[in-house]
Amino acid sequence: MLQAFVDDSASHSGDRRLLLAGYILPAEVWLAFSADWRVALDASPPLKSLHMTKSFHGWSAEQRRIKLDLLMSVIQKYRPVSIECSISKRDFDEVLAGETPHDLRHPYFYCFHALVVQAARLVNELGLHGPLEFVFDTQGNVGTNAALW
Secondary structure, three states: OEEEEEEEEEOOOOOOEEEEEEEEEEHHHHHHHHHHHHHHHHOOOOOOOOOOOOOOOOOOHHHHHHHHHHHHHHHHHHOOEEEEEEEEHHHHHHHOHHHOOHHHOOHHHHHHHHHHHHHHHHHHHOOOOOOEEEEEOOOOOHHHHHHHO
């Protein structure tokens, strides 16, 4: 089985771009990836988890760079398939928001569907086999909405 772990993000300036992004690997590879990721997080100075805007308060630029390099080395080791999709909240509000049925009025709906299609296309192009399970971050409503969509 393949698994895609997906998280959401949003910018709060400019066009307020909304983003869904994640990585795809076989489930058994995720186990090894997770173990190596935990080792990298635990390396001094340790982090409980990685959140780019919250994890590094009080860290020097050099400490942050070293930790990010260590975490990037885990990603480079396993070379997961990267998937991402973004949409401009400003453009969505100006063009689509008033024209779509109520259930489809959230811009993440369009990102979600585009991400699923992109993942299926990539899995096929790369000759990967097995069902693809999506695991969404449970923070906020995006994961719950994705299950409904």
